[in-house]
Structure formats: structure tokens, C-alpha cells
Amino acid sequence: MRLNAPSDSVMTLDSETKAVELPEDHADELRLWLRLLTCTTLIEGEIRSRLRERFDVTLPRFDLMAQLDKAPDGMTLSDVSKRMMVSNGNVTGLVERLVESGHLDRRTSDTDRRVQVIRLTKLGRAEFRKMAAEHETWIADIFGDLTEKDVRELMRLLAKTKGSAQKAVQRRQD
Template sequence: MNETMPDTGPMTIDAETRMQGGEDHRAELRLWLRLLTCTTLIESEIRSRLRARFDVTLPRFDLMAQLEKAPEGMTLGDLSRRMMVSAGNVTGLVERLVQDGLVDRRPAPGDRRSALVNLTEKGRTAFEEMAHDHGDWIGEMFDGLDETDIDTLMRLLGKAKTSARAAQARVFPSSTDKDDAHG
């Protein structure tokens, strides 16, 4: 055997992974489309039911869901990060929810740039009612999966999440350690 050039199988990966000339990602693309289909399907159905039954939009429901888990309230920045939407988006959503009386906004103690957002009593009551049905609906959507399916999906989607975050971090290296902006 010639050992000067050991075949290592799939080419060794270095930090700056470069996509090979002929690599095809057919399987990954199909997976991505299916993931998207599943999400869109469920999201549309939930959106439509929330509107029909409670006359509320999905983004407003999502925002209230975040607040319900934070009895101390959340800043707009917290909401933006948690919901994975832009800060400007949150500004508008909170504005409209304040109008509806479902949420309130008050200055954050100790930081005059910041505001704390909370569910009002009306908001909490409304949310609890919606959340109950919402939970049932999600249960219904996944009715065809058994416990093992769910566990497996949780595990593999966790893996996918980690993988996607790594890809994201590769393009946005957590700077702050470089003086690329030459002052």
C-alpha cells in the first residue's frame, strides 16, 4: 500500500470550510423545504384560528406569550431577542398592544433608555384563554406523532439548531476583539 497520501475519506475540514466544486446538497435542500413546509403549514393554521376565534394576530399572541413567562416584565430588547425579530418591529407591536390595553409600558428603573413591558390584567386574562386553545391546537397538529417521534424530533432539531447557529457564527464572528474600524 502506498502510504504517502492516506485517503482520509471525505476531505479534511479546516476552520474556513470551503464548499467543494461539485458537492451537491440535494438531501439538505429537500430537508430544508420540508422543514419550511411543516412550519408554514402549522403557522398558517394557527394564525387563521387565532384570528377567527380571538381576533388576534399571531405576532401579538407570540409577544404576549413571551411576557406571560416574565412576571417582572421584559424590555423591548429582551422581546426582540427572544422573538428573533427586529427591534423596530417590537416597537410597533408593543404600541398596538398598548392601544388594545393588553400590555403596558413603563420606564425601566435604573436605565432611562429602556422600557419594561408587562401584560395588563386584561392582557393576562385574554392570553390565558387563548393559550389554552392554542395548546390544544398544537396538540392536534402533532396528533400523528407518538412520544418517541417527538423525542427524536426534539433531539435532531436541537442538533440542527446548533448546526445552523454555528454556520451563522462563522459569518458573524463575535467581533468586539478586532479594531477593524480604524478609529
């Protein structure tokens, strides 16, 4: 995809003298990326503020508990790390503090002694459910100006964006 493509005459002139390495214009994609980043940063900050104000909890802790709430049988640290897209060492520390505060239960797998399985304690689940209910209303508030159609369209375009980005990651890793 190319916006603001150079005119044909310029193309031709250039092609005659050197390998085709024109500095293409990707300003629109760059602006899109900055806007995406701005939106996420803005919303993330707002959620962070409200979680702190209302429940005195950090966003990473909330996110980790959200993952575990969806997995009644628990998850391994690796699973959590992949799902949250953060490093392994990061998860170790987060879990440590949440076990300490009584929100998480951690045990070594019966079948593989390398593996740590973590799950929400009764306290952890109860507290998370309370937070999650309110969290959902915050999200509705934050996205309140979007119509149903906007939401559908954004979902579709972000799915496409995610796929595109994943392919780029894959290409680099080859």
C-alpha cells in the same frame, strides 16, 4: 457530510487538473430545508387562521403576549426582540398597538432611562391565558399523529439542527 460522492476515479482525474472545487451534491440537505420550511409554514398558517377565527388576534401579538406571560416582572424591548428573533423596530410597533388596546403596560426603567419595560396588564394576562389554553389543544391536534417517540426524536434532531445553524451564523459573523 456528503451524499452521492463522485467515484474515486473522477475524484482523481479532477484533482490532477485543478484545485479541488467539485460541485458537491447537497440536494438532500436542500430537500430537508424545504420540508422543514413547508411544515412550519403550514402549521403557522393554521395557527394564524384559528387565532383570527376564534379570538380575532394576530399571531405576532399572541407570540409577544406569550413571551410576557413567562415574565411576570416584565421584559425590556431588547429582550423581547432577541427572544422573538425579530428586529427592534418591529417590537416597537407591536408593543405600541398592544398598549393601545390595553393588553400591555409600558414604563421607563427606574434605573436606566434608555430602557422600556413592558408587561401584561390584568386584561392582557386574562385574555392570553384563555387563548393559550385553546392554542395548546390545537398544537396537540396538529401533531396528533406523532408518537411519544417521534416527538422525542424530533426534539433531539431539531436541537442538533439548531446548534448546527447557530454555528453557521457565528462563522459568518466572524
